Amino acid sequence: MNATPDPRWTSHVTAPSYSAPVAGRHPVRRSLLGLVSAASLAFLAACGNGDSGSGDEAAASGNGCDELTDVAVQFGWHPNVENMATIVAEQNGYFEDECLNVDILPGGPEVTADAQIVSGNADMGILSSEALANAVINEAPLVGIGVTYQNSPSVIVSLAEAGIEEPADLEGRTFGVSQTDLRVYEPFFASVGVDWDAVEMVDTGADPAALVSGEVDAMSAVSANQPVVLRNQGHEVNEIPLADYDYNRWSGALVVRQDSLEDPERREIIMAMARAIERGLETAVEDPQAAGAIVFDAYASDLGLEEATQLEGAEVWASLTTADERESGLLLIDEAGVESQQEFFDNTGVDVDASAIFDLDASQEAFGD
The missing domain is CATH 3.40.190.10 (Periplasmic binding protein-like II)
Incomplete structure (x- = not known):
């Protein structure tokens, strides 16, 4: 079964039920x-x-x-x-x-x-x-x-000024991550030698505003989404693709x-x-x-x-x-x-x-x- 969520998180997503199929599609134009x-x-x-x-x-x-x-x-x-x-x-x-x-x-x-x-x-x-x-x-x-x-489009994104260029640079930093991505990062950090307890996790969802405001030093992201938005706002960013470390979702x-x-x-x-x-x-x-x-x-x-x-x-x-x-x-x-x-x-x-x-x-x- 799926990995148990970190106890520091309080949100919960209920799996969809497949017991009651719906009949009769009316196409949406x-x-x-x-x-x-x-x-x-x-x-x-x-x-x-x-x-x-x-x-x-x-x-x-x-x-x-x-x-x-x-x-x-x-x-x-x-x-x-x-x-x-x-x-x-x-x-x-x-x-x-x-x-x-x-x-x-x-x-x-x-x-x-x-x-x-x-x-x-x-x-x-x-x-x-x-x-x-x-x-x-x-x-x-x-x-x-x-x-x-x-x-995989999954990346760790940070503002270039933060100097985060590899996963180990996250130790002692704050990391914004959604509930959905949380379970990816604990084993990912373990595989690349990052001390999980040395990274402060913050539930930011997908909004890069937390990165711009300084609430977090880096965040989980999709390479075609948050980094693109940030660049178009005039920010220089660093990206760490998870696929470079054999995490290829x-x-x-x-x-x-x-x-x-x-x-x-x-x-x-x-x-x-x-x-x-x-x-x-x-x-x-x-x-x-x-x-x-x-x-x-x-x-x-x-x-x-x-x-x-x-x-x-x-x-x-x-x-x-x-x-x-x-x-x-x-x-x-x-x-x-x-x-x-x-x-x-x-x-x-x-x-x-x-x-x-x-x-x-x-x-x-x-x-x-």
């Missing part, structure tokens, strides 16, 4: 996606439908489809450049080319992506490898078929219900969705700035996000894909990758068999040459 209050997100979570039914009666021009099949992709958070592969695919018509009519469902504090997939509200969701593992531990019938970012896993792969018709729909998203990722990696602009114009501007941070963030996310290693199959999961996740799970106390939560055959079918 993109015109509603600008509504990001907790109430609207709760409404989006309540809408749903078990089957992917027939969509538009008229075929999209030139795609050769008699009709489009309705599908939904659930994000873990609000639409931004982290999900540029799916958004570029939607905006460029790649789903329509696969005879699909896609709804992008935003996540948020009131939405649990894994529960949305299990309930049938979404045909596919985007999760981290750790979130997928925890869902499976809680008996969710889910499996990953592809991973967008196989190089994947991000952007394409997750589906296992039974979606067991029915031939449903499997082909999932494969078509996967092909569209990989095409979107290939386009985004070829020109991250253009991808960032597409995301900003379509979604992020309505969410109050800054265009400059979206454009720079797209560059960072593109650098975390396998594009430097592969000419194709950017989302393909291989045995070496599964082994890397098993090592991460073992190090962080996640009691799961990595080979059981990633379907290499389905990944090969979707993304192999």
Whole structure:
């Protein structure tokens, strides 16, 4: 099971229940996606439908489809450049080319992506490898078929003036970390020889304001998020990537219900969705700035996000894909990758068999040459 939370922390996150699937999806059109209050997100979570039914009666021009099949992709958070592969695919018509009519469902504090997939509200969701593992531990019938970012975005960020350039420099300092990331850092510090008791932990969540104000000397971060925001505010920062120390938590896993792969018709729909998203990722990696602009114009501007941070963030996310290693199959999961996740799970106390939560055959079918 999962590692026991540090007793110094009082917050508690309850695992989602998978005992009561919700029937009947009512697709949410993109015109509603600008509504990001907790109430609207709760409404989006309540809408749903078990089957992917027939969509538009008229075929999209030139795609050769008699009709489009309705599908939904659930994000873990609000639409931004982290999900540029799916958004570029939607905006460029790649789903329509696969005879699909896609709804992008935003996540948020009131939405649990894994529960949305299990309930049938979404045909596919985007999760981290750790979130997928925890869902499976809680008996969710889910499996990953592809991973967008196989190089971890997790970093320790600090202002350059603090002089924190390696993990050992955190001893005697204050470190801001979220409850979610806490259990990653105790074994991480142990593995790199940092005295856990010599680091003062502060629950800052994800807001870099605590770093700027001096409340903390460093904080856990996502390389395409807090460091980008800080740089755009005029701060010089240092980043320590956890992947440099073999702590490589994947991000952007394409997750589906296992039974979606067991029915031939449903499997082909999932494969078509996967092909569209990989095409979107290939386009985004070829020109991250253009991808960032597409995301900003379509979604992020309505969410109050800054265009400059979206454009720079797209560059960072593109650098975390396998594009430097592969000419194709950017989302393909291989045995070496599964082994890397098993090592991460073992190090962080996640009691799961990595080979059981990633379907290499389905990944090969979707993304192999």
